[in-house]
Amino acid sequence: MPSEFELIRRFFTRPVQHTELGVGDDAALIRVAAGMELAVSADMLVEGRHFSSSDSPGALGYKTLAVNLSDLAAMGATPRWATLALALPAADEKWLQGFAGGFFGLAQKHKVDLIGGDTTRGPLTLCVQIMGEVPAGRALRRSGAQPGDDIWVSGVLGDAALALAFRQGRVELDRREAAACLPKLYLPTPRVELGCALLGIATSAIDISDGLLADLGHILEASRAAAEIRFDDLPKSDVLRAHLGDAAVRDCLLAGGDDYELCFTAPAERRAALAELSARLDLPLTRIGAIRGGAGLVLRDGAGQAMTTEATGYDHFA
Numbered sequence: 428m429p430s431e432f433e434l435i436r437r438f439f440t441r442p443v444q445h446t447e448l449g450v451g452d453d454a455a456l457i458r459v460a461a462g463m464e465l466a467v468s469a470d471m472l473v474e475g476r477h478f479s480s481s482d483s484p485g486a487l488g489y490k491t492l493a494v495n496l497s498d499l500a501a502m503g504a505t506p507r508w509a510t511l512a513l514a515l516p517a518a519d520e521k522w523l524q525g526f527a528g529g530f531f532g533l534a535q536k537h538k539v540d541l542i543g544g545d546t547t548r549g550p551l552t553l554c555v556q557i558m559g560e561v562p563a564g565r566a567l568r569r570s571g572a573q574p575g576d577d578i579w580v581s582g583v584l585g586d587a588a589l590a591l592a593f594r595q596g597r598v599e600l601d602r603r604e605a606a607a608c609l610p611k612l613y614l615p616t617p618r619v620e621l622g623c624a625l626l627g628i629a630t631s632a633i634d635i636s637d638g639l640l641a642d643l644g645h646i647l648e649a650s651r652a653a654a655e656i657r658f659d660d661l662p663k664s665d666v667l668r669a670h671l672g673d674a675a676v677r678d679c680l681l682a683g684g685d686d687y688e689l690c691f692t693a694p695a696e697r698r699a700a701l702a703e704l705s706a707r708l709d710l711p712l713t714r715i716g717a718i719r720g721g722a723g724l725v726l727r728d729g730a731g732q733a734m735t736t737e738a739t740g741y742d743h744f745a
C-alpha cells in the first residue's frame with residue numbers, strides 16, 4: 428500500500444504551467460496578473476449524495492473538476508488553479524489512476540494547474556477549490572439583471588436529470604435514448620468559453636446546478652426582479668421532447684439539476700452579438716423569457732396562460 432506522500436507524488440503531482448510554487452510545500456504560491464481579480468469557489472461531491480460507489484472513477488475525476496469550472500464560467504472568470512481535498516476509504520491504486528486520469532484530462536483542456544490539496548482516510552469525499560482570473564470589477568454577478576433584459580440559457584435543459592430519473596427507474600428510456608442522455612449526467616461540459624465571452628454582454632449569470640427555476644430564482648432574488656418564462660421556448664433535446672407528456676419529465680426540464688448550462692440575462696440590444704457568439708462557439712443560446720419589475724416567476728404556456736408547477740430545484744436541507 429503506498430504511503431500518503433507516495434500517493435500524492437504518483438497521482439497528483441504534475442508539472443505546472445503558470446504557478447510560482449505548486450504541490451510539495453506547506454502552501455502554493457500564485458501570482459494574479461495586474462488588473463485582474465481572483466475568483467474563488469469550492470464544490471464538494473460526497474458518495475451516496477452526489478454519486479454512487481459504482482460510478483466510474485474517471486467520470487468522477489472529470490465531474491469533480493467540471494462542476495467547479497462551471498462556477499467560474501458563471502462569473503466570467505478564466506480558470507487557472509485548483510486544489511483537491513480527498514477523503515478516501517482506502518488507497519486503491521486502480522481507482523486513483525482512473526480518477527486522476529479524468530481530473531487531469533479536463534484540467535489540461537482548460538490549462539488549470541493543480542497546486543495543492545489534502546489527502547486523508549475517510550468516507551469517499553471529493554472537494555475541489557477552483558481559482559480563476561477575471562478583469563477587476565467586471566465579473567458576472569447574480570445581482571445585475573434589469574427589467575426588460577432577455578433571459579437566455581445555453582445548450583438544452585433537463586437531460587442530466589432525465590438520465591438520473593432513468594437510472595433510478597422513474598422514467599423509461601430505450602437504449603438509444605439512454606445513451607444520448609447519460610453522458611450529460613456523468614460528463615457535463617462546463618461552459619467556460621461562453622462565460623468568458625459574456626463579459627461585457629450579460630448583465631447577470633448563474634450556472635444551472637439545481638434546476639432552472641431554482642437557479643433563475645437566485646438571479647431574481649439577488650437582482651430584486653421578476654421573470655416571465657415561456658415554457659415552449661425552453662431548449663430540449665429530442666429525447667426529452669419525446670417524453671414531455673410525462674410530468675416527471677417536465678420536472679426534469681424545469682427543476683432538474685446537474686445540467687451545468689449557463690442561465691444569463693442581457694439587454695435586447697445584445698441579441699445580434701449573442702447570435703454571433705452562439706455561431707462562433709457552436710453552442711445553442713436560447714431566449715426563454717424576460718426580466719420584469721417586481722418579484723416572482725411566471726411560467727407561460729404556448730397560449731400565454733400562466734402555468735402552475737410543483738417543480739422546485741434541489742435543496743440539500745429541504
Ligand code: ADP
Pocket residue numbers: 435439440449450451452453454510511512513541542543544545546
Ligand atoms: P501539510 O501537512 O503541510 O498540510 P500535506 O502532507 O497534507 O502537507 O501535503 C503535502 C503537499 O501535497 C502539500 O503541498 C499539499 O498541498 C499537497 N497535496 C496533498 N494532497 C493533495 C492532493 N490530493 N492533490 C494535490 N496536492 C495535494
Ligand code: MG
Pocket residue numbers: 544545546
Ligand atoms: Mg495537510
